[in-house]
Amino acid sequence: MPEFNASSQYNGQILRTSWGQRTQDYQNSRIAAISQQSNDNGLQVLMDNLQMIENLNKFNREKIVERQLFAKGTGAHGYFELSNDVSKYTRAKFLNGKSGKQTPIFARFSPSMINSKGFPDTVRDIKSFDIKFYTEDGNFDLMTQNSQVTFIRDAAKYPDFIHSQKNNPQSNLKDYNSTWDFLSQTTESINMLMRFYGAEFIPDGYQQMNTYGQHTYKWINDKNEFTYVRYHLINNLGQNFFLIDEQAMDLFKDPDYFTSMLFNQISQGNFPTWTLKIQIMTQDDALKSKYDIFDSTKTWDAQLITVGNIVLNKNPQNNFAEVEQVAFNRGHFVDGIDSSGDRLLQGLIFMDQDSNLFRLGSNYDQIPINKPYKVKQISYSRDGASSFTSNFGNSTNYYPNTLNGPIPDASIKPALSTASSTPSTQKTYDDFTQASQLYKDMSKYQKEILAQTLVKDLKQVKKSIQQKAVDMFNKVDVDLGSSINNQL
Template sequence: MSKKLTTSWGAPVGDNQNSMTAGSRGPTLIQDVHLLEKLAHFNRERVPERVVHAKGAGAHGYFEVTNDVSKYTKAAFLSEVGKRTPMFIRFSTVAGELGSADTVRDPRGFAVKFYTEEGNYDLVGNNTPVFFIRDAIKFPDFIHTQKRHPQTHLKNPNAVWDFWSLSPESLHQVTILMSDRGIPATLRHMHGFGSHTFKWVNKEGEGVWVKYHFKTNQGVKNLAPDVAAKIAGENPDYHTEDLFNAIDKGEFPSWTLYVQIMPIEDADTYRWDPFDVTKVWSQKDYPLIEVGQMVLNRNPENYFAEVEQVTLSPGNFVPGIEASPDKMLQGRLFAYSDAHRYRVGANHNALPINRPVAEVNNYQRDGFMRPDNNGGGSVYYEPNSFSGPQESPQDNTTAFPVSGAAGSTGYDHDDHYTQAGDLYRLMTEDERTRLVANIVAAMKPVERDDIKLRQIAHFYKADPEYGTRVAEGLGLSVPVTQA
């Protein structure tokens, strides 16, 4: 026997095909509370989409430690070889809307939520090791350039390249984005990175700086632009479908997590500022150290409840993992959780997909959509004399020295060309040819030559051949100040 259809309050519904009316022609009666409830709920079925990373796919899985890293961090979920922790991952494109195509040239979000016994730990990164900017104050402006023109409502190459040409720190990421890696073949065939520098602290209170690298065990595969465009027209949800089908067939994708470890004192002497997210650390200087395996083995039961309502923030830490002075990270510590409070609600972290497996004890009360008992009748302030939850000093973050005058200050290092040039020179001739072709195709719609020439100058500073080839492709000459 099938279950009875009910209202959201559990009352049985007698007729779900016809609304209550005054006779067969109506009008409709306002007393049809089932109709009103259905229409009212339907009007509210779409929460505001994410400002960035709106289009995404997700999956459940587990993380298993394969190497002892306890000398570097006291994080419980990394404490012993063989330990497994449940996790959820959300992959995404950055700039497009919720209904945009999967196979566009764009960075991919790579956001992992670990449900640890000490609380949720979120690692919210991308499929690239660097980013376009290195200070959060520039983030709203950068994202505006990736969105639509306020008058035409069309994508605006003029804004994109104007901003990049005026922000030379973007050159490294632009080179990656315009390379073969700019369009992954599937979500399973790309690496993931924490991108930022973080701090690991062990049980003795000793710290190190750390960077995360998820290496795909499926191998890296990318799409040629013409193939990607064809797929975008025929199946705009190609990556979403591929991930779901692979897991559904038991072909569970996996990644090996490695870290780079830098001693705390090296930050003052390394040739790059280790907190500048537009730069990488040489793996010759700080080799990769294996940590464990991430395996995705279960699809979501409901896309909205899990993939759309999952909220991840780089500010969700656990003991043994802390923030660094990375200026971009510092801004994200606030911005991400603030976006979730606006988009999903003040109690977004109490939803099933976000709720920690660890017991939650705090004095936060009320707000929209509180799904639990709201603390019941327990004490609701601190400090108190009624045995309420108390702070645990042993879990406090470790101190690090800061100095300098308060003011709007940039990084001390402004070499934005060496690493981009090194990347260009590492490419094969075929890879360079495709890189230049992709850049030329992307820059041709730019209407002003001064913007093109300013960007060409950056390419030339990274490598003279790089800039010259882009200039030739655009029918321009390298600015005389560079040549």
């Protein structure tokens, strides 16, 4: 177990208040004698003891707003090491150069998308692995989850999807009726449901978990040509799973199983690693694709290309300062990387930013863990609560100006685009073919586990919603629908 280190940085120095006054007594209230006729032994606590008041005030304010999603988390520092120059696809500097080039990173993991901080790590839920790359051209955030696909393809559905998965607003208990009422009427969720309830979904720790960017992004090269890209993080230990919920339930006695395993492995020098791989599609590939390549509920049929390795080799020094205060945004790009016509991605970029502002304040980017420390932050944004810098001093706060203020970089050109770069307009949505093929490729045992796990939840749902769910799984495969129906 981790222990506190001796405070060598303080070396027994005198304790001081936040305003710098030396502290004489840290453990006793200041008291004064009062009339002997009182019933309190003639003593009264004085409220002019500002040090005590400050300690009590700050204690009440130690917690910040909990993340709406992925509330529980742990993290680690490390580096990304380039192994394959991909400059033919992107001009992003940290992805160009010789093999072995390193970029410092900070990663945050979460064991549950929906549940609060108190939930066990091994719960059956979406798990996240988010990485902040501190590149020479600014910060790049890569947000990934342990499934290649999502439940929905459009951000307009996002609040309703999350509400349907959260606890009932009256009882504050898990409401399987609302969960399945939404999902059974949202057929685009079927590809994700086949994975979520499958035998290979609950990993045996973060270091044995593969994760995926899910969304479609653009990479832009020096010629301003762009390709579409999806990210894969493949762990180098090989995947290992808790095959059924009961095996994971055994670990509820260790609710921080994933967290402690990651921390201890790094402490012992067993650094977890992942290989960053990408799938690439040109505009022509996108037009030929059977599916809309911007649809995050579908996988791509494209070859994987290795880019480099992720290594986590240092635990945080302070969980609050680093893991709790780190802020990610799918829209934090560097030159050479951009968003696409992915409708879910577009909405989540806004939601990520809004969540960070709500949770950490307008100057969250000044918090050390979030600062792009390889480049200087230069903008016309000013003020706001808890500004920790000089606030750009007496320099001008508007643009354009004639006062030699900072200017945009005219050398950066937008990616070349044509009408053919919007392949989604030419596609129809087919929600069942990929799910059907996934089921056909499963072993007999995997099919049994899938049906059993689905039935476990559906047994807690009223009959009318059960029937809608069975009808949906019948469209995947009649055998699957029949197996679920018979067990219900």
